[in-house]
Amino acid sequence: MNAFMEHFHPILETCEDFESVEAARREWLDLNILVSRHYRHLDSQVLWQRLIQGAIGRDGQFQHMQVIAEISLVLPMSSSCCERGFSSMKRIKSDWRSCLSNEMLNSLLQISVHGPPAEHYDSVKAVTKWWSNGSRARRPQYKD
Structure with a gap:
């Protein structure tokens, strides 16, 4: 005490x-x-x-x-939430993605730790938005 x-x-x-x-x-x-x-x-x-x-x-x-x-x-009994955060950061910031900005890394960590499970993610909306937006139209039949 x-x-x-x-x-x-x-x-x-x-x-x-x-x-x-x-x-x-x-x-x-x-x-x-x-x-x-x-x-x-x-x-x-x-x-x-x-x-x-x-x-x-x-x-x-x-x-x-x-x-x-x-x-x-109100004190946490363990540091498991911190450990999960570090594990998520290690998974996200790999050797291939080492140049992420702090803002992007923070956003990806928030999604990873607090976001919905991957099983509930609907990729159709994201692909449709990516396909329709951009500096030029995407042409699947045309080979660049």
Whole structure:
């Protein structure tokens, strides 16, 4: 808990409900005792949810712990989303496509990571648009 509060100290200082780190440490000790005596049977997710809702302890007793619980619940538990992004970039920016601009690389990464699956892609619209647009008309019967 000490490392957590030191790391997020700049954020905690800006919160209205957070008075001091020392008060948060005292609340942490009180919360540990209360949970070990009365709430040991609860799943951790239910416990944090009840803490945030104010259903554990007296009214306003764990205001610092509520702020810390809210911060900790929005932290990602793994870096898998970052790893997927790097894998997508490695797949897109190969030796053959090493001269992509940042804008094009970003667009392709967005499509790769957040876009629809390839099975749902309809290429007819894209080919039709490519075929009809351009600096000159495309002539399939004419050999350049």
